[in-house]
Amino acid sequence: MTTRRTFLTRGALAGAATLAAPAVVRAQDVIKWRMQTYAGAALGEHVVKPAVDMFNELAKGKMEIELFYSDQLVPTGELFRAMQAGTIDCVQSDDDSMASPTEVTVFGGYFPLALRYSLDVPALFYKYGLDQIWKDEYAKVGVKHISAGSWDPCNFSTKKPINSLADLNGLRVFTFPTAGRFLTQFGVVPVTLPWEDVEVALQTGELDGLAWSGITEVYTVGWANVTDYFLTNEISGAWIGHFFANMDRWNALPPEMQALMETCFQQSHYYRQHWYWAGEASLRVNETKLKLTTIPSEEWKAVEDAAVKFWDEIAAESEVKAKVVSIIKTYNETMTKAGVPYRY
Template identity: 75%
Template sequence: MTTRRKFLTTAGVGAAASLAAPAVHAQSTIRWRMQTYAGPALAEHVVKPAIDSFNKIAGDEMQIELFYADQLVPTGELFRAMQQGTIDAVQSDDDSMASPTEVTVFGGYFPFASRYSLDVPVLFNQYGLNEIWAEEYAKVGVKHISAGAWDPCHFATKDPIRSLADLKGKRVFTFPTAGRFLSQFGVVPVTLPWEDIEVAVQTGELDGIAWSGITEDYTVGWADVTNYFLTNNISGAWIGHFFANQDRWNEVPERLQELLKVCMEQSHYYRQWWYWGGEAALRVNGTKMELTSIPDAEWDQVEAAAQKFWDEIAAESETKAKVVQIFKQYNADMQKAGRPYRYG
């Protein structure tokens, strides 16, 4: 190759023109920077395996450098950084990254929209949410690549929660929309960097966390600083996504775009069984947190409030109304499907 290149620099114009193209225009490795909402311990499960697989398969054609929560930019600035091209791709929910779209309120935990992890891919792939998300993000220069179901939303607290009254005054780290909904029950939503949560619970700055299921509580260390796990949840599955800067996405060859999609879908599948199995195993065999419950008759008040909340959101815009209607139709269909296929 060295000899050939030397020849091309010294040979006549005609010879150089006929031979130069393959060597001189060889494509360099495409390099992306992706930041996840997750800290290092959680990222080991929720994104790193997929990125490692992609990098291994793509080889010299493309490599993605993965960064963890708040490493390059604060999580609340992820969308803007991606839109501007400061980073190339993001793994997050719409809510946490402060996406300026009509669908942002539905990211993360929209109360009681999903009961089980499989609800999310069905809603996106069969009930039309994929098309709505793609359209909304195209308006702001971002490619919505893939949506997946992740863990449920439960309270992990220092003091036991056995009634709605026990929620009053509790300072809780949670998602923006979840916090907006829960505040009517006296919860005080607190926003902090993800990596600061464990210490904030230890120092008393936080009374608890409504961010995840029990699998995540054990994985990231929150089970070490909280004493109780509330079995009632406000959502059975988080809605999270992979996104990319639209221009960066367009620069990637179609074959590698397809590989990205496949690896991201595999990531969603990994999360489904990892969370699902962990939720059961740690409730049964875990030793760090005592399980508590709010009686169904009382928890019905929360579910009724969620339906009112849905209607309030639907009144805000035509797009939001369309998404809420899809949630209503889907939940009605699942309720009719009944046992043994479906509980709820």
């Protein structure tokens, strides 16, 4: 039994020990993440670095994201596996380029003719339900889908002019996996290369052109210096890209860091919308390195019709793909019925 004397003695000794103990203030360890983007350094300055800089500043030393550009840590095609394994904490990419093992991968990047404008992307994700589908599919493979946003449209930039569909035949083109799969029916030969090797490949003749971006990227990254023509017909009106994170690393973050990251990445999506939207028009009008060409609309309709057939082929592959295609069709039908300015 504890007597009054032992209680007082022990209590006094414990209190004295507490008072005598030196006050040690241990600074909380900074949370450090490594993030890799699909973009090279010149493009990354616009499409991701401002968001990372903003996050690091607002995190006030509690967390820091170290940014790496295309292929710096791992090749782009290995980004998903590296993130899933925890080698990289966070990734900015489309699903298609990083070979995600999900049912929605085929829709990442440029799904042929599914989008007309950049606003179509957030509308589809946050008003038509694609966001939840992506979150569910990535959760199955241990990855957090943070958010989706739009980038630029997809056009051909080539060393020879394209004025008809026949001019596409035999063109060796750097493009995305799904876009390449679609374009082969028109004679295009898709070529896979590291992003940083594209400029040299255009100079050496290994590539005849690219179908990777709109005109803003072609000028920004220097491809306008090694190509001569830009086709105004679009394979897609916007690129679908995302921010992802390793699920365990994401779950380990304090809620305020999760919220801050989501906010900064949404700001990144907003920045790209006006940067690309203004850039595409301005460069077509005010720059002269690339000569603009156009395939007549009556001929280009064959590509548009082929795209709808391609959607049906993809829809037949799984229930999830069929659900996404159905949403894309419903959305486009609504936009078409709404008329100008939604669809012309």
